[in-house]
Amino acid sequence: MRIIKSNLITNTVAQLCQKAAYNLPKDIFESLKTAKYQEKSLAQKILKLTLENAKIAKKGIFPLCQDTGTAVLFVELGQQVKIDGSLDRALQNGIKKGFKENYLRKSIVEEPLLKRKNTKTNTPAIVHYQIVNGSKLKIDLMLKGGGAENKSQIKMFNPTASKEEIINFIISVVKTAGASACPPFVVGIGLGGNFEIAPLLAKKALLRKKQNKNLNYKKLEKEILTKINKTNIGPQGFGGKTTALKVYIEYAPCHIASLPCAVNICCHSCRHAGAVL
Amino acid sequence: MKTYHLINPSLKDFNKLKKSDFIYLTSTVYVLRDMAHKKLLEEKVFPLNLKGKIIYYAGPTPKKKGQASGALGPTTSSRMDKFCKEFIKKTGIIGIIGKGARSREANLCQKGKVIYFAAPGGLGALGGNSVKNSKIILYPELGPEAVYKVQLENLPLIVAQDLKGNNIYGE
Numbered sequence: 001m002r003i004i005k006s007n008l009i010t011n012t013v014a015q016l017c018q019k020a021a022y023n024l025p026k027d028i029f030e031s032l033k034t035a036k037y038q039e040k041s042l043a044q045k046i047l048k049l050t051l052e053n054a055k056i057a058k059k060g061i062f063p064l065c066q067d068t069g070t071a072v073l074f075v076e077l078g079q080q081v082k083i084d085g086s087l088d089r090a091l092q093n094g095i096k097k098g099f100k101e102n103y104l105r106k107s108i109v110e111e112p113l114l115k116r117k118n119t120k121t122n123t124p125a126i127v128h129y130q131i132v133n134g135s136k137l138k139i140d141l142m143l144k145g146g147g148a149e150n151k152s153q154i155k156m157f158n159p160t161a162s163k164e165e166i167i168n169f170i171i172s173v174v175k176t177a178g179a180s181a182c183p184p185f186v187v188g189i190g191l192g193g194n195f196e197i198a199p200l201l202a203k204k205a206l207l208r209k210k211q212n213k214n215l216n217y218k219k220l221e222k223e224i225l226t227k228i229n230k231t232n233i234g235p236q237g238f239g240g241k242t243t244a245l246k247v248y249i250e251y252a253p254c255h256i257a258s259l260p261c262a263v264n265i266c267c268h269s270c271r272h273a274g275a276v277l
Numbered sequence: 278m279k280t281y282h283l284i285n286p287s288l289k290d291f292n293k294l295k296k297s298d299f300i301y302l303t304s305t306v307y308v309l310r311d312m313a314h315k316k317l318l319e320e321k322v323f324p325l326n327l328k329g330k331i332i333y334y335a336g337p338t339p340k341k342k343g344q345a346s347g348a349l350g351p352t353t354s355s356r357m358d359k360f361c362k363e364f365i366k367k368t369g370i371i372g373i374i375g376k377g378a379r380s381r382e383a384n385l386c387q388k389g390k391v392i393y394f395a396a397p398g399g400l401g402a403l404g405g406n407s408v409k410n411s412k413i414i415l416y417p418e419l420g421p422e423a424v425y426k427v428q429l430e431n432l433p434l435i436v437a438q439d440l441k442g443n444n445i446y447g448e
Contacts, residue, residue: 042278042297042435046397049433053400057348062402066337066348103347105338105421116312118420147353147376147398179446180353180377182398236397237377238297238435238445269399 002078002135004277006085009137012275013094016141017071018102019273021063024054027209028186028245028270035184035235035242043240050235050268065269068104069143071095071125074204080135088127091139095125107146128200140207140274148185148267151177154199157259166191166261167224173263174228174244179237182267185244187228190262193252198260201250206266207274208248221247235268245270282431287329288371291392294436296443300394301431306333306374308425310352313416314360317424323367324415325424331372336421337411338401346408346427348401351376354393358383365391374434378446384438393438395445407432 029051036047057064073091083090099106099122108123109116132138153173157165170189177185190201212218225247234240245268254260280299283290294300307330309317317323334354338347354375357364361383364370373391376398387393396404407429415424438444 042299045299049397049400049403053403056406057402061341061344062348062405063338064348064402065399066335066350066401066404067352067399068338068348103339103341105336105347107336107421118422120420145399150353178378179395179398180355182376236395236435238395267399 001082002080003082003084004137006083006087006090008277009083009087009090010094010097012277013073013091013139013141014098014101016139016273016275017095017098017104020141020143020271021068021102021104022057022060024057024064025209025270025272028268029054031245032184032268035245039235039240039242042238043234043242046235046238047242063102063104064271065145066105067107067145067147068099069145069271070108070149071122072142072144072203073125073127074130074140074142074207075127076130076132076138078132078134078136081137091127092123092125095123096121137277138274139277140272142203142207143271145182145267145269148177148181148265151181152199152202152262152264154195154260154262156195157261159257159259161259163220167227169261170224170263171227171231173265175231175233177265178233181265182269183233183237183244184235184242184268186246186248186266186270187224187244188264188266189224189247189249190264191249191251191260192254193260194254194258195260197252198262199264201252202262202264205248205250206264206270207272212249217249217251221249291371291440294392294439296436296439296445298436300434300436302394302434303430304331306331306427306429308333308335308337308349308427310334310336310422311356312419312422313424314357314364316416318360318363318367325368328369330370331374332370333427334373334375337405337425340411346405346411349404349408349427350401351396351398353377354379362386384442384444387438388442389440392436392440394434395437396432396434404432
């Protein structure tokens, strides 16, 4: 057994909050830079401002976006690891500490309908646990803004649905999202699983940095990206060739009767950071 | 697309602006979002004088010591559509800053009275950097959803709907 102290987990999560909120991932920055050269007029001006925003945020005074999001944690816990203390408390304390010390916005309310009282700590964070082999603890933090999350959708297709039907649904989700969800987007797609797994896959897809390992799905990701970029929504919805920067698909086995498809829209500020302990 | 620098503009200054024009705005604005709209419109006596003022749909991050503001950027305007008509009628505001397409009703009640600017979404650092001064003036208990009075200097904006009703997002 390997012992990991809960203090170390808390401090690591707090550091991830700083990293994610103030530093745009390099691959996104590079994609925005490439897009800037392909655009002209207002679209180009917007992308220039977006890159400038990332440079200002990197200095550590202002976070990238005022909506520092719901904290979503993906945790892979090795079977050989023993936590000294409560893992959940260590993670939640890390979010509290990270949001307080780095002046991030507290955007979580206690319950959704009646009083909507702010918890003032940005907790509870949403945590997805996975038990894996080995003796390591892997933590990925995503700061997910509300505007883009509001535009995400799921549809349960018939198993005989064609590729075109699936693509058309994804395009319709992107069109509905429009300017409100801050394009250019990163589009996470979850295919298969069931009603709860497909959205989880779509969310997890947003953590990816590379196209699919499966060549057929890699081809599909490329095809969907090309079609999304023909919608002329463009940066901030003012028109242009760059409506999405990336499309990532995660897939899972599913029932003979089903073909769930979930689309999670992420704004251009696709903020995540990870650590392995 | 023309570029203008506007300093403390009045409704008259907005006449020349056309959809898609690029603006650098220097002005006092009032920052508020969902919950403040709901509370304000439930008040028996409207507690703010916003006549001739510009409002900004947003909720900033907390400011660090010595800073004029935290990060500041727009939230989705369409969530405020249901308050738009009554809010304009009660206040006499002349400008709204937000992001994204609005409902047909909201577009219609802005037409001729209120200009609609889009601030580039997700650029909170750039926005925070354009603030000279900010303070909470109402509903501090709402935290990030309180009403803020903010002095902007050269905030980049795009005319999303001009006074004639021409809209960058289409119908």
